[in-house]
Amino acid sequence: MLVTGASGGIGAACARAFAAEGARVAVHYHRGAKRARAVAVDVGAAAVLAADLTSEDETERLFAEARTALGRVDVCAAVAGVWPADDVPLWDLSLERWMATLHANLTATFLTARAFLREVAATGHGSLVLVGSTAGLFGEAGHADYAAAKSAVQVGLLRSLKNEVVRIAPRARVNAVAPGWTESPMTRGLVDADAVRRISRTMALRKVAQPEDVAAQVVVLASDAISGHVTGQLVVVAGGMEGRTVHEDGR
16 A cells, blocks of 8 residues: 655554554655655555655656555555645735645645556555545635645545546545644644644644544545445544634633
8 A cells, every 4th residue: 555645744654554454555755755764664664655746757656666566556545735834815825835735735636546546447446545634624714725725635526536436446435534733744833732722722622633543544444344335435533623612711
């Protein structure tokens, strides 16, 4: 199986979780080579593969290399994505950032999904898990570009693919997870104790997720044994987050 974005917190946790279940894992990274290699050592990865997933050619090469290393690519966790840290309202948002965010999140997921479904067409089976975000459910002020990209991934793309994939493989499945605030390299410095008290006011559970919390749900959705009759579903991993304040005080 292939994990994209395995140099990041959630991707690394997914690689470890799949390996713990006995899967042979190919670890993908774009820029985090050192982190990806460390993950690969931890999980005994079949391969450590670099690719820019916004590039059509590099994505196709990634899957060819993964196929060579694994024999077949029957599961893919499409974790790779980028959250731009700067808070920019739409009226100040540049077209350059808008396009960069959509390419890094939506286009990269499209190219990953397309390459994987071509593997499914050849093998006759497979399970794809997309990674969205609660930003795609509730929106995110200052990050409309990211919210739009993730909404497209976990709604329009997900629901289309779960119907398309059965045209080439009757038992193949596509699902997604939507993490909320998660401790990872992408959120480093943004989830200290004060921040957790503030952001968890919209959550039943007054804490942020660990990468392993998200990875566990990815493994469950990918498993034919556990989720063989589950497809087109979005699992929200966000401590019961709602689009409203649950806790009136900041405690």
